[in-house]
Amino acid sequence: MFGSLTKLQRYYLYYTASFLAFIGALAVLEQHGMPPRWIGYAFLFFTISMYAVIGIMSRTSDVSEYYVAGRSVPAFFNGMATGADWMSAASFIGLAGTLYLSGHQGLAYVIGWTGGFVLVALLLAPYLRRFGEYTIPDFLGARYGGNAIRLVAVAAAILASFVYVVAQIYGVGVITSRFVSLQFEIGVFVGLAGILVCSFLGGMRAVTWTQVAQYVILIIAYITPVAILSYNVTGNPVPQLVYGKVLQEVGRLEERLFDTPAEIEVRKLYRERADLYAQKIMQLPHSLSHEREQLSQRINEMKNSDTQMKDIVALEKQRRDMPHDPEQAKARWESAMFSAVDRSKPPIHHAEAFPGDDAEQQLIQRINFLALIFCLTVGTAALPHVLTRYYTTPTVSQARDSVFWSLLFILLLYITAPAYAVFAKYEVLSHLVEIPIAKLPGWVAAWAKVGLVSIEDINADGILQIAELSMNPDVIVLATPEIAGMPYVVSGLVAAGGLAAALSTADGLLLTITTALSHDVYYRIVRPDASTQLRLVISKSLLLVVAVLAATVAAQKPGTILSMVAWAFSIAGSAFFPALVLGIFWNRATRAGALSGMLVGSLLSIYYILRVEFDSIPWLGISGFNMLPWFHVQSTSAGLFGVLAGFLTIVVVSLFTKPDPQASSFLQGIRCSNKEGRA
Amino acid sequence: MKPSSDAYWRQTKRLTLTLLVLWIVLTFVMNWFAREFNDFTFLDFPLGFYMDAQGLLLIYLAIIWYYNRRMRQLDAKYGIEDK
Incomplete structure (x- = not known):
């Protein structure tokens, strides 16, 4: 032919x-x-x-x-x-x-x-x-x-x-x-x-x-x-031929990184956040008005003291951006709760088929x-x-x-x-995780700016944990050229x-x-x-x-x-x-x-x-x-x-x-x- | 229905069914046990992962290739028009 x-x-x-x-x-x-x-x-x-x-x-x-x-x-x-x-x-x-x-x-x-x-x-x-x-x-x-x-x-x-x-x-x-x-x-x-x-x-x-x-x-x-x-x-x-070796390396990194004390702490913090949101959703509409009152009170206190104007403006903006009604609050808090729940789960091992904690979970997968x-x-x-x-x-x-x-x-x-x-996983696990957030490679910040990557230092230790990083799936292909410089x-x-x-x-x-x-x-x-x-x-x-x-x-x-x-x-x-x-x-x-x-x-x-x-x-x-x-x-x-x-x-x-x-x-x-x- | 085209259709059906069963076994039965397959290593990959990421795809290609080859032979044998 x-x-x-x-x-x-x-x-x-x-x-x-x-x-x-x-x-x-x-x-x-x-x-x-x-x-x-x-x-x-x-x-x-x-x-x-x-x-x-x-x-x-x-x-x-x-x-x-x-x-x-x-x-x-x-x-x-x-x-x-x-x-x-x-x-x-x-x-x-x-x-x-x-x-x-x-x-x-x-x-x-x-x-x-x-x-x-x-x-x-x-x-x-x-x-x-x-x-x-x-x-x-x-x-x-x-x-x-x-x-x-x-x-x-x-x-x-x-x-x-x-x-x-x-x-x-x-x-x-x-x-x-x-x-x-x-x-x-x-x-x-x-x-x-x-x-x-x-x-x-x-x-x-x-x-x-x-x-x-x-x-x-x-x-x-x-x-x-x-x-x-x-x-x-x-x-x-030829990536298709050699990524088996890289996959093994990813497996080793996963073993080492998934259950460090810092990771466990971060996951616990996310679980607590999810619980907090769950509680707030349960107590709607009371929780929404309560939150707004608290915010107003703080703004008034600040106005009476000699706080800088820009801090007050920031808080007022926060109050403006709050959900307008219980419906909206429920939708927004639910999505925040689900994202926190996701992050609180232990990450999956890349090569593991049908991952799950017990036989039933595995069967569902x-x-x-x-x-x-x-x-x-x-x-x-x-x-x-x-x-x-x-x-x-x-x-x-x-x-x-x-x-x-x-x-x-x-x-x-x-x-x-x-x-x-x-x-991509190899790059993330070997070059991002456990790195001080201030020293992350440039592409992370560039894609964070368009909202496809987000980093939140929930335990405030200045170091990136796996659960603190969230990536939009699209970013893998779009950012690979930059990842590889x-x-x-x-x-x-x-x-x-x-x-x-x-x-x-x-x-x-x-x-x-x-x-x-x-x-x-x-x-x-x-x-x-x-x-x-x-x-x-x-x-x-x-x-x-x-x-x-x-x-x-x-x-x-x-x-x-x-x-x-x-x-x-x-x-x-x-x-x-x-x-x-x-x-x-x-x-x-x-x-x-x-x-x-x-x-x-x-x-x-x-x-x-x-x-x-x-x-x-x-x-x-x-x-x-x-x-x-x-x-x-x-x-x-x-x-x-x-x-x-x-x-x-x-x-x-x-x-x-x-x-x-x-x-x-x-x-x-x-x-x-x-x-x-x-x- | 002419006897020759009857035989042609019978053989086509048998070929189709055989390859379809092979496809079902590989895709669904084998994958049911992907966890167990992962205990073996093949070309540095866990076997279950390899099959799903590359092996099965190549087998699919081979199934289609074999089907086309056999069908060409059957077409020639029974003088089936190709237009």
């Missing part, structure tokens, strides 16, 4: 070389005093204009080109594009941090997000390609017949994809605001422009070829910093680990924006091959993420990579949403006689509307967006996976069965998420319906129940309804031969 390069491969090789030359040039310019902010702008401008050039070159007004890139994407490149499509801002920025915080338990994400591709390869991709239409609702509509199932599929696809696309645009805002100091809202709209240049003119065709370009940037950006860090620490630039893997794998194999990619290859066997390439390209990142986490050009590269990851995923998602609306709803249901020209006009205008809508939502900085992404997996998994798999492998599955299975599965997931996660929904007038999780399964793994219920419902209802006479000829068509077999 590598012997002779095709024309496309040569183009992308030139492209990669010019990107590397660009980085080299910036590195030289930095040596000669180019300010960091300009380096950030240069990366932003260079990468987005590259994408724009590809996007404009791939413009098209052909329906098949617009929806499935003319089914002419070779397996290798489809794999690369799927890689970029798949790896989102969360994978690029968040995953290494999650692994840092949760150790072995976080590996569920690594397994789930790769293992799902085995399901795609074995159960879905070849059959979708042989079916050869445009969307996932198309497939369900053709297999089961009727518009109802198409509408349910469209609704589920939009629900899962929209949440996801908002998270990507949010990620773009975060990256641009941190690295080129644009205002967050402006960053969001820069991201919107970056997305539109790729998808507006050329649809799937343009998205595919920009995604390939984005993959190249994101993988270079992800691996470079950790390779340099690995070389600095171990003398070997074990169940959740496996449940999360289940939901992520099934969700991976059910997210429409990934599955649609397998419509774009020229042949069925290329569709199969392209799953292989997809997984290979995705694996490069997921195999690196745990190394990131281990190297690399020039700013590497930080700029990381920002460009994160941007590529977010933009490429957003492109794919946006296209899925607009295709669902314009193709499945408008063309298939509302106006089957619409001309191809009209269909494309509708598609493009919807793309614009949905993109602006998503950016507007992202600009509001919705707080729960990251957990909502995890829920999207459960919802997509329980809506699509059972209906697709049984639809392909079981002749007896009927329309009524599939429809009820999709509804039961996705509604059960949503119900579980709502009842476990929330206590009340004010705008529906429901309150006090919080429930204990079933079998200790967290709400992020709601799909465990949704998917199983979906399968069960389809089987039971199908057996009670009349078999579909057309199913077997349809299935003959997608299982064995091509068009002739299909009626």
